[in-house]
Amino acid sequence: MTRLLLLGGTAEARALADHLVAAGIEVTTSLAGRVADPRLPVGLVRVGGFGGIDGLRAALADYDVVVDATHPFATTMSANAAAACAAAGLPLLRLERPGWVQRAGQAWHWADSHIHAAQLAARLGGRPVLTIGRQHLAAYLPALADASVLARVVEPPAISVPPRWSVVRDRGPYALPGELTLLRDHRADVVVTKDSGGDYTWPKMVAAQDLGLPVVIVRRPDRPAGVPAVSNVEAALAWVLTGGQGDL
Template identity: 50%
Template sequence: MALETATPTHLLILGGTAEAAALARRLDGVPGLQVTSSLAGRTTGGRDLPGSLRVGGFGGVDGLAAYLATAEIDLLVDATHPFAAEITRNAAAACAAAGVARLRLQRPAWQPMTGDRWEYVDAPATAAPALGRHGANVFLATGRSDLAAFSHLGDKHFLVRLVESPQAPLELAHATLVTGRGPFREAEDRALLQKHAIDVVVTKNSGGDGAYAKLAAARALGLPVVMIDRPPEPEGETVASVNDARDWVLARIGR
């Protein structure tokens, strides 16, 4: 249904992913559309976006609902990371309360292929006990906010890869930190796993191309992977590609 308004339709993109940035770029310059991207501000990257940008939390469901009203948001695309469960829950509730149309853009999950040795767990907290069955050297590619779930494992040595160096020391007894922003290459990740004599890889099932290299590298080296499944999603319309999200927005402004 097209929105019949004289003023531009205001779209809020909840971002922090490559897909969110790509959507903002794909919608740049569309007549009758104003785009604001929102970032949590966890890292310093990803701010070179067309349209308007706001950074930082909204203050829960009520804060987001208030923002939707104040900024006169007509449409919201939640393109946050598959594991950013809190903002996704909040967006669903705030949009329902404010009567704002919401679309979830979520990249497909990774699927195992021949040669993969994946063991599924449902949360970082259950990944930690699963490591008891594996060797001491662990490549921990879960992201900064999930490291605490492994802090009690004093008999493991963790190789931790983060986008940026953290301000505070890692809460792990034995860890080596490497920093890097994807996309990563399989040959480089294979070399990294070999250099650190990694026995097992721990990752969230983020999907996408940028961070897949470690899985191809693990497969090539015959290494097991502890794969953390995605959290449940609120009900609502969902698409898997930037193109489909763009079409959803364009349909709502009658283009």
């Protein structure tokens, strides 16, 4: 039986685990442990880090194949997985949902970093809504310390926020009516997000367009070189069923 390590924490990872368990694959999903009450996939689950590349490489002795289905911005985990799998000689696949594609009429402004995004937001408005997660909030303090910011996070921020900032704890998936209410109630004039892609958080993008608001989007980081990648669960499943030897 194929033993698979699934680096998860995304909707795609949970869906892939469903298919793999149904196909008789022994799946262990690894979660980072940053969320207090995560949505658990089927199959075996481990929570917490591996201790860097060396720790992950040691853990790979228990597996035959690895799928990295972490968030598009989980750069450290993806880099560690690429290095550890290369050292261990294990097949590795990256499952990553496509990024969002800008179309005519969408007032999107692309940023190369969170600091750049904060600077763009400060120029575009004074009542931004930040949906970039709690880990990067500190990058927005220099440019937005005096702005009326609404930051939506899953877990409480690890930093003290300025007096004019408000923090809302909420977890998706989100629906359009709720996103419209959030932006209207805050009287938002700009939205800041990451290029997470997919449908899970797309309603806020629709809400921003409906309200005529500009959106600042942090570009995705580059994925590790040399790692084959697919953009949907079906392709990942087919690859795993070949033992990681199939063509993509």
